[in-house]
Amino acid sequence: MVKFIHSADLHLDSPFKSRSKMPSGILDVLMESTYNSVTRMMDHAIEEKVDFIIIAGDVFDQANRTLKSEIFMKRQFERLREAGIFAYVIHGNHDPLTNGIRTSWPDNVTVFGENVESYEMISAKGESVFLHGFSYFLDDTYENKLEDYPVNTMNDGIHIGILHGTYSKSQYGQERYTEFNLEVLNEKLYHYWALGHIHQREQLSDLPPIHYSGNIQGRHKNEYGEKGFLMVEGDDVYLTSRFVPVQELIFSEYDLEVQSLAKQDLYQTIVEFKHRLREKGRHIIQLNLVYDGEEGISDADFTEVVELLKEDERDLKQFIWIDDLRLKYLTQDNIALLNDIKATHSGNRELFKEAVNALYMDPRLNRYLDPIQDIDQEELLKEGEERLRMLMRK
Structure with a gap:
């Protein structure tokens, strides 16, 4: 058995779009909303005793990233470390590797490089879990690296693909980076695909489960409704997921x-x-x-x-x-x-x-x-x- 969180598109310090002048109290809530949403997600991770969390790209917003956001994430990762929880992170088009992170993460955090990489971890119940993914090197990555994801040829363990990209039939998003279709994902024979980049929560497939978790906090009226993450648990036969809302507003x-x-x-x-x-x-x-x-x-x-x-x-x-x-x-x-x-x-x-x-x-x-x-x-x-x-x- 394994239990993990699938999240994506935190966009810390991303600007919010407003058509009116807000009172300072409401503006303060708005500016802190993403931070509070992330904190709630980490609270759930610790309370639920998950094995690890996945962040499928765009932790930061490159044009607006601050030292505050980096220190904040470091402290959140340290909270996970104290609870024995790992974090697996890929970078997306808004926080590519070329932007650089000057703050060092604790050793429970694994950041995927620009080429497809695979990591193994052992869950609290002794289950082998293999995670496969890559980070964007540049902010406009149209290069499709899906062919570099290894095919699962093993008879044991849980295989999870992590990808920041655009489903070919998606109606959302003008920045159609790393476009893919379901056939290519299915060929990898993974047990779960954790997707990022599209900010609306969406399930593309039930078997295997292929999900966009959506972003963790809306930023304007087009990012409507409840926002949060997916809590995923199960084994190599089937993984179930449930949505957990953590939005501030x-x-x-x-x-x-x-x-x-x-x-x-x-x-x-x-x-x-x-x-x-x-x-x-x-x-x-x-x-x-x-x-x-x-x-x-x-x-x-x-x-x-x-x-x-x-x-x-x-x-x-x-x-x-x-x-x-x-x-x-x-x-x-x-x-x-x-x-x-x-x-x-x-x-x-x-x-x-x-x-x-x-x-x-x-x-x-x-x-x-x-x-x-x-x-x-x-x-x-x-x-x-x-x-x-x-x-x-x-």
Whole structure:
């Protein structure tokens, strides 16, 4: 028998994306959230007496890594060492080996090199476990090293593959590093594959178990829902896994139907919604107000509601911070026109790029724009649709 934790994509010190100015108390929680999530994971490792933990890439965020994050991880690894727990770590595209780690890890930590390596450990129950993996040497590794993973030809022991990469059929991720398909993984005859890089938790196969654990703490609304790690246990016949949430706060997007746009009614409806959500923990959300009626609301009244909602959360420990509040009309006026516009532009990346490039070619505008690679086409089109709806109501 063996028991271990599969985690990935800690991204310590990675910046968080926000559309609003947060109170200092909420901002402090946000900035410490990943550290607290990692601490909870280590607490579980010690309490559950696991044999080892796996971190399948991106412990750090290379552009923002600090001495604080390195010392923090060293102390967490030392906690594991005192409990007799090992750690097996690979580096991903956000913390490649070329970046270097100046802090030395304790001797219970094994870091895989740039070439595929294999290590054996013996579990507390005397089970031989073989772990296979490699670290990214550069931050843009497209080189596929799966052919270098050894095929399991043994009749005993548990074999685990560790990989930071992109499933070929995955809908997530534009940085499709080390792309793979299931056939290649299955050919290795391993008992478990611990994957990293995609931040949404996903099971690709049941036999053998092939999992993305997802990241340990969301950083923006696209990294939504509960976050944590997988607790895995079993033997060379079958390994089972269960998800353990450890997030400090949850990013989410919600639609809320409203019956009236009178500012008092609007405020009270949102307060009641927040009360229901508060029972599920801290949240940072985008809230879409869905209204099917003829009533309107002035910019001044809408702004007053927004500011009052923010003030309500300023000093609350169990906060529901509305980072972005949007109003969506569902009247039938001009729906056909909007649908035509969406159909024309949503799937046409060339048309979108042509329009965006025109802005970046204008020297009067480009200095005020975000880097072109950071533009989210879907998000921009969504905002445009909402602005158009508002204009149609006037």
